[in-house]
Amino acid sequence: xxxxxxxxPPPPAPRRPPPGPSPDSxxxxxxxxxxxITDQSLDEAQARKxxxxxxxxxxxxxxxxxxxxxKTVLSIRGIQEEGPPDDQLMRLDNMLLAEGVCRxxxxxxxxxxxxxxxxxxGGCPNDNGLEHSDYRAKLxxxxxxxxxxxxxxxxACREFTTHVTNLLREQSRIRPISPKxxxxxxxxxxxxxxxxxxxxxxxxxxxxxxxxxxLLDARxxxxxxxxxxxxxxxxxxxxxxxxxxPSEEAKEELARKGGITVSQVSNWFGNKRIxxxxxxxxxxxxxxxxxxxxxxxSPKVRGLGSQASCPSMPSSSASGxxxxxxxxxxxxxxxxxxxxxxxxxxxxxxxxxxxxxxxKRRSTASLVGDPSSVTPDASN
DNA sequence: TGCTATGATTCACT
DNA sequence: AGTGAATCATAGCA
Numbered sequence: 564x565x566x567x568x569x570x571x572p573p574p575p576a577p578r579r580p581p582p583g584p585s586p587d588s589x590x591x592x593x594x595x596x597x598x599x600i601t602d603q604s605l606d607e608a609q610a611r612k613x614x615x616x617x618x619x620x621x622x623x624x625x626x627x628x629x630x631x632x633x634k635t636v637l638s639i640r641g642i643q644e645e646g647p648p649d650d651q652l653m654r655l656d657n658m659l660l661a662e663g664v665c666r667x668x669x670x671x672x673x674x675x676x677x678x679x680x681x682x683x684x685g686g687c688p689n690d691n692g693l694e695h696s697d698y699r700a701k702l703x704x705x706x707x708x709x710x711x712x713x714x715x716x717x718x719a720c721r722e723f724t725t726h727v728t729n730l731l732r733e734q735s736r737i738r739p740i741s742p743k744x745x746x747x748x749x750x751x752x753x754x755x756x757x758x759x760x761x762x763x764x765x766x767x768x769x770x771x772x773x774x775x776x777x778l779l780d781a782r783x784x785x786x787x788x789x790x791x792x793x794x795x796x797x798x799x800x801x802x803x804x805x806x807x808x809p810s811e812e813a814k815e816e817l818a819r820k821g822g823i824t825v826s827q828v829s830n831w832f833g834n835k836r837i838x839x840x841x842x843x844x845x846x847x848x849x850x851x852x853x854x855x856x857x858x859x860x861s862p863k864v865r866g867l868g869s870q871a872s873c874p875s876m877p878s879s880s881a882s883g884x885x886x887x888x889x890x891x892x893x894x895x896x897x898x899x900x901x902x903x904x905x906x907x908x909x910x911x912x913x914x915x916x917x918x919x920x921x922x923k924r925r926s927t928a929s930l931v932g933d934p935s936s937v938t939p940d941a942s943n
Numbered sequence: 944t945g946c947t948a949t950g951a952t953t954c955a956c957t
Numbered sequence: 958a959g960t961g962a963a964t965c966a967t968a969g970c971a
Contacts, residue, residue, distance in 0.1 A: 785950050785967050808960090829959085830951060837961065838949085 590620055616737060629739035652757070655764040662771045664706050702771065709767045713760065720756040724749050788831070792821030794856075796831050800839075801853035806920060807836055836920065 597615065600608050615621065659665040731745045788796070795817055800807050809817060814828045821828070839846050 787949065787968065827950075831949090833960070833962095834950070837963090840961090 590624070593618055593620055593624065612737070625739065629741075632739045633741070652761050652764070655761065655768055658768050659709075659764060663702065664709055664767055664771060705767060705770050709763065712763050716756060716760055716763065720753065723756075724752050727752060788821065788823060788827075792823050795821040796828065796835070797849065797853045798857050800832065800835055801850050802857040804850070807832060808920070
């Protein structure tokens with residue numbers, strides 16, 4: 564087809580007789596000159612074009628060229644007008660919309676349909692109420708870059724389209740270019756630019772995905788709990804080994820003491836129960852240590868389970884809420900330390916755990932007021 | 944660098 | 958909704 568990169572066409576044919584072929588030269592000569600025009604220097608070619616433009620055969624030849632070209636273009640048209648692959652663009656638009664990068668009104672073709680037809684579950688973190696200011700700030704930066712680039716592309720597309728249209732209109736005076744062809748060329752340009760836009764959208768999507776995985780995926784941010792948190796949790800776990808299912812209140816208390824969240828406490832207990840059950844041998848030493856620790860410092864830990872349920876109970880009293888178990892725990896711990904063997908209570912609880920907590924689970928509420936069931940030495 | 948520990952997530956179940 | 962079990966993914970260590 565036409566080459567828009569060609570140098571600007573010469574001004575309308577001058578009236579004076581130009582150099583080159585005389586107006587009377589033969590048609591075949593004229594055709595030969597046209598064919599040879601590309602082999603000449605720029606200046607020569609320009610002069611030759613002027614001359615050809617004034618040739619008496621020009622109108623006739625021009626109409627023949629138009630006819631031939633129309634036929635050729637028709638055969639090309641069939642190939643070009645195959646359905647454009649809009650699926651990916653739609654997906655990208657949809658995703659950018661879901662991530663809050665582009666607004667429903669400000670998108671490429673196909674996006675409106677995508678936005679209308681597809682819900683965006685959990686897409687934008689703002690919708691989930693997640694407070695990730697870092698994420699939001701960076702997302703905002705990405706959005707800004709995206710829109711400014713998009714605007715640049717759109718402007719460049721407009722400018723280039725105008726330029727090419729003008730060029731073709733001008734050239735249509737000396738070579739066969741129909742308005743339809745210009746229209747088609749504009750379509751081709753838009754297609755090219757939209758493929759660039761698609762790349763921009765793709766990159767933006769990738770950037771958002773990377774950002775999400777870095778800042779929102781909690782797995783990537785996993786950090787071990789502080790020693791304090793681990794100790795608090797372990798103390799509770801081993802002191803409630805017969806029923807390591809802290810109540811909501813106890814979880815809150817543990818979370819507060821350990822400086823972690825309630826759901827982290829829940830996770831920790833979930834993991835702990837499973838891992839403890841799977842490999843009790845490995846945890847024996849730990850159990851012994853914490854049982855001893857708990858026994859020595861019994862009011863502190865035991866208070867957790869019962870405090871929340873019985874707020875009126877003075878847990879700070881010298882003997883604690885469950886004096887009997889406290890002294891028993893201390894005794895057990897001392898015995899354990901002395902014999903370097905797991906405390907009998909622990910052993911008993913190990914077997915309890917082996918049988919499975921779930922099977923004989925009781926509601927946490929029922930534990931309140933039954934201190935013997937929440938202490939390691941209770942089974943003794 | 945490979946291994947283990949561990950916090951988080953997912954899914955099925957009750 | 959809470960849990961067990963499996964799994965993922967990272968931290969920390971030798």
